[in-house]
Amino acid sequence: MSQPSSVASRDFDYDLFVVGGGSGGIRAARVAAAAGARVAVAEEKYLGGTCVNVGCVPKKIFMYGAEYASHFRQAKAFGWDLSVHGFDWKGFIAHKNAEIQRLNDIYRSLLVNSKVDLYMGRATILGSHDVTVLGKRLSAKNILIAVGGRPYKPDIPGIEHSITSDDFFFLEKLPRRALVVGGGYIAVELASILSGFGAETVLAYRGDKLLRDFDEGIREHLTQEIKERSSIDLRLRANVERILPDNQSGYRALLANGEELAADCILYATGRYPNVGGFGLENTGVTFSQQGFIDVDVCYRTRDPNIFAIGDVVGYSQLTPVALAEGTAVARYLFDKDAFHPVAYTAIPTAVFCTPSIGTVGLSEQLAEKHGYNVWIYESKFRPMRSAFSGDQAQAFMKLVVDANTDKVLGAHMVGPDAAEIIQGLAIAMNKGATKRDFDLTIGVHPSAAEEFVTMRQVVRETQPKHPHLEGTPP
Numbered sequence: 001m002s003q004p005s006s007v008a009s010r011d012f013d014y015d016l017f018v019v020g021g022g023s024g025g026i027r028a029a030r031v032a033a034a035a036g037a038r039v040a041v042a043e044e045k046y047l048g049g050t051c052v053n054v055g056c057v058p059k060k061i062f063m064y065g066a067e068y069a070s071h072f073r074q075a076k077a078f079g080w081d082l083s084v085h086g087f088d089w090k091g092f093i094a095h096k097n098a099e100i101q102r103l104n105d106i107y108r109s110l111l112v113n114s115k116v117d118l119y120m121g122r123a124t125i126l127g128s129h130d131v132t133v134l135g136k137r138l139s140a141k142n143i144l145i146a147v148g149g150r151p152y153k154p155d156i157p158g159i160e161h162s163i164t165s166d167d168f169f170f171l172e173k174l175p176r177r178a179l180v181v182g183g184g185y186i187a188v189e190l191a192s193i194l195s196g197f198g199a200e201t202v203l204a205y206r207g208d209k210l211l212r213d214f215d216e217g218i219r220e221h222l223t224q225e226i227k228e229r230s231s232i233d234l235r236l237r238a239n240v241e242r243i244l245p246d247n248q249s250g251y252r253a254l255l256a257n258g259e260e261l262a263a264d265c266i267l268y269a270t271g272r273y274p275n276v277g278g279f280g281l282e283n284t285g286v287t288f289s290q291q292g293f294i295d296v297d298v299c300y301r302t303r304d305p306n307i308f309a310i311g312d313v314v315g316y317s318q319l320t321p322v323a324l325a326e327g328t329a330v331a332r333y334l335f336d337k338d339a340f341h342p343v344a345y346t347a348i349p350t351a352v353f354c355t356p357s358i359g360t361v362g363l364s365e366q367l368a369e370k371h372g373y374n375v376w377i378y379e380s381k382f383r384p385m386r387s388a389f390s391g392d393q394a395q396a397f398m399k400l401v402v403d404a405n406t407d408k409v410l411g412a413h414m415v416g417p418d419a420a421e422i423i424q425g426l427a428i429a430m431n432k433g434a435t436k437r438d439f440d441l442t443i444g445v446h447p448s449a450a451e452e453f454v455t456m457r458q459v460v461r462e463t464q465p466k467h468p469h470l471e472g473t474p475p
């Protein structure tokens with residue numbers, strides 16, 4: 001381990017001052033402290049940040065809760081004679097809040113046990129080495145900005161009547177009729193949750209296929225499944241122009257095509273933007289990209305040499321594991337250089353916890369082609385065993401994008417049960433450069449949906465393959 005820079009920084013109160021106690025900030029603080037640095041964290045709202053309080057964690061809890069409805073429905077086919085006596089929303093929210101509090105406390109202990117000083121307040125940066133928080137002026141050799149992002153809502157008349165994902169997890173009652181606007185991660189996840197819990201749910205998206213930037217096969221399959229087999233009322237090419245209060249329904253959303261949608265809850269999930277305003281960045285040399293993210297180099301250094309930034313505020317990939325990896329990397333870069341290695345941004349697996357769920361890693365077919373690969377596409381569509389047995393028509397979809405020249409698997413994509421769990425293992429194989437032949441030679445787990453990934457043999461499409469393929473793959 002290299003010498004902690006505290007040796008050279010006696011004049012500062014801290015070696016590292018972290019602004020933001022979310023996923024990335026806490027990780028960086030702990031790794032830096034473990035390397036011997038004197039570290040402080042300022043957090044203005046809640047420890048654990050977006051992920052723990054209004055993101056991944058409550059979302060997954062809500063998703064588990066909502067899934068019971070379909071489990072109850074399917075149970076009869078498996079011989080269970082159940083009667084369900086309603087749903088206790090208030091009790092559920094209280095239990096969720098208690099769980100989040102437990103996690104907040106764990107984060108607090110982790111910091112305290114790591115000897116990190118915690119300031120529960122909003123920090124303002126005064127200059128390259130100075131911050132103020134809770135009325136104290138403090139100095140640090142390095143400052144790390146890990147302030148995350150916040151929901152974006154378009155500026156249309158009546159938008160103040162809508163809520164965002166930040167409010168969703170604290171609703172006092174389950175909406176009777178919900179309108180979700182957007183077609184990205186949050187919109188499809190929260191629409192699935194609302195409809196799973198039994199709210200009449202309309203999902204209004206301005207495009208013609210959900211989840212832009214995902215593989216086209218995934219987009220088509222998910223859009224079809226939601227349209228045909230879910231109770232979500234999916235409106236495509238739907239642009240909300242105005243929201244009005246309404247005595248009967250609560251609110252009315254007026255669409256550009258003249259339609260009106262009534263709802264007692266209108267939730268906007270139209271993207272997130274970086275939290276860069278109102279905490280003194282104008283006192284620094286920090287610069288921004290066109291999209292408003294903080295510019296950093298490969299070591300997360302901003303244009304102000306002693307100020308670093310990671311996570312959603314940098315925006316390479318707005319996912320918790322990415323913020324965690326960046327937090328580790330920046331702390332090692334500063335205080336444990338021998339252990340530093342840059343974050344690998346290729347083949348980052350990601351899941352969308354909608355119904356049906358999505359898991360994806362690597363290149364989409366369209367991106368692979370754009371990058372000049374000749375690709376072989378393998379696809380499979382089938383009814384998962386639980387659906388088939390219980391009479392559900394839900395179909396799973398799996399797809400591999402293979403480099404026709406090297407046989408390397410460039411992308412793996414799935415819509416169906418347990419997609420998140422399945423895709424994680426594939427990401428390891430792909431990061432190690434697995435070929436389609438490696439997939440073919442792998443023995444499947446039976447009976448499982450995952451085994452389909454090692455049994456797909458038929459190329460369904462190809463773009464100018466240059467030489468014959470290997471044994472076990474198509475003719």
Ligand code: FAD
Pocket residue numbers: 019020021022023024025042043044045046047048049050051052054055056057059121122123124146147148149165186275279310311312313317318319320321323353
């Ligand atoms: P954050 O976790 O947002 O932390 C930033 C912290 O900084 C906040 O706590 C904030 O209060 C604090 N702060 C801001 N300004 C100041 C200041 N001036 N002084 C002091 N404190 C300040 N990602 C996944 O990988 N999987 C998922 O399933 C997933 N689900 C999500 C669901 C939703 C609804 C949302 C909104 C996001 C989800 N994400 C998910 C994304 C994930 O939550 C973020 O990528 C991750 O939290 C980013 O971490 P961060 O450290 O950059 O920022």
Ligand code: NDP
Pocket residue numbers: 154181182183184185186187189205206207211212269270271272317318319350351352353
């Ligand atoms: P996304 O960028 O995924 O989606 C935003 C959606 O809003 C898009 O469908 C976009 O349409 C639409 N939109 C944007 N502006 C407007 C507008 N003015 N009017 C109407 N629609 C609009 O953002 P999210 O908010 O869903 O999520 C933010 C990020 O958080 C994600 O990108 C992801 O990184 C992270 N996240 C991760 C999760 C996970 O890992 N499971 C879960 C939730 C969030 P268009 O496509 O046409 O641009």
